[in-house]
Amino acid sequence: MALIEVRGLRKTYGRTVAVDSLDLDVDEGQVVGVLGPNGAGKTTTVECVAGLTRPDAGTVTLAGHVPWRDRVAVTRLLGVQLQSSGLPAKLTAREAVQLVAACHDDPDDPDELVDRLGLGPVAGTRYAKLSGGQQQRLAIATALVGRPRAVVLDELTTGLDPEARRQTWDLVRDVRDRGTTVVLVTHLMEEAQQLCDRITVVAGGRVVAEGTPDEVVAGRSAATTMTFVPTAALPPGALDGLPGVASVRRAGDRVEVTGSDDGVRAVLRALTAHGAEPAGLRVAASTLDEAYLELVRSAAEATA
């Protein structure tokens, strides 16, 4: 059984359906990404997992505990870093970690953790005076200091510069290597591709794709992108509607086609049939970015 199991989750705010019949499994030791555009229901989902929000329907269990009922057990098992970190402005970094440590039976050494997260030089600095990256790392430190079995990290690199972002990613890998399960909420595909063992893509409150990052890309109709310059002019629409072709774009002489592997073969056959060859041919797997945009767009069209 998964460490975190979400089944049929539903939560509405007034008339807005934030999450609808959402399932999520998080196995112990994995980094699982919850991806989706703003307003997709990611935060509502993890708030239900953390027990901060009680869903209207569905079940959530964390190692067998119901998060919004078994508060003590769940707060010991699960560390949470929220989007708004919620630390008092005048508390120093070290004091913030000590505070949470003292709430747990068997915590990490606060000073050692502060050093490990690179906050040693600013341990005595008040929260409000820390940089954005330092505040994020401090939030992660408070989520980890109780030595939880799992942590929820919500939009942890939002607002960070690329350098601070990469450092934070290293930190997440380090957390996983120490055996802590990670639920990573993000809308950054690069982040998901870099860190996650599995991802769940959420749009409009529903799961639109689930699997390893590679599986999610491969499962799309536009899993492959090919570009080339035809050596002979093609009649307009010669490539549209071929089996397995998702989109055709022209930029000057260059043609860009996305589609499945079958689509690639169909395009090559069509070129031969028109007496053309693909000059400068490049075939590449689509990125998670492209697969994600396609997923989110088709979800938006389905609900429109």
Add this chain to the structure above:
Amino acid sequence: MSAPAVRRARPGRAVLTAETRLFLREPGSLFWVLAFPTLLLVVLGLVPGMTGSTDDLGGRSFVELYVPVSCLLAAIMAGAMALPTVVATYREQRILRRTATTPARAGHVLGAQLVLHGTAVAVSVVLVLAYGRLVLGVPLPAQLAGWALAYLLALVAVLAVGGLVAGTAPSVRIAAALGTAVFFPLMFTAGVWFPVSGMGGALRDVVAATPLGAAALALEQAQAGVWPDAVHLLVVAAWAVGLTALAVRCFRWQ
């Protein structure tokens, strides 16, 4: 592997430690709660004629009337001004929400705030009484138990007013505005501008029905060595119970 030395978590104590540090880092609140009530007495004591006995006041001095008023002022500063700002800030910055993700409860934070503000008020009262006794020659309350009871009830009522403001204000700004709005009536009814016992007729009757007006009258009686009238104590107690129930009922965590 030997059994690890498992430390017992003490979330309540950890929260109180952190909140105490934060409380001591707010010089503004500390000044208004701890120092200002005594400073008021210091200033009044410097005004000529305030410390001498006056026949109109039955041989008492003006400053003697202001000793219980200054004590009530400490409660007002803590309950109506300092506490609501802290709690509204904690809610707006989602500090109560983050606390709920740890084994500590948001209730620990509120409890710590009540303990800290209550302690600060107690210290302030001791300062006021000590300055009155040692410098201005105002005797300590002759009926100390009655005095303490009336004061405690008044403190609960004012903290409940603060809790009501803090628990319902949607933002820090509105909490500050509401705090100021209740601040002046509380000051007036406590007798900061004019001692309640010196008020005339209808005004006195109205003020005597307010929590701090009744408390001021009860404190004055206890100061003079009489057990306060039951009606004054009952009025303060009724307000204390009613406002506390309302504050608890209306409190919103988020």
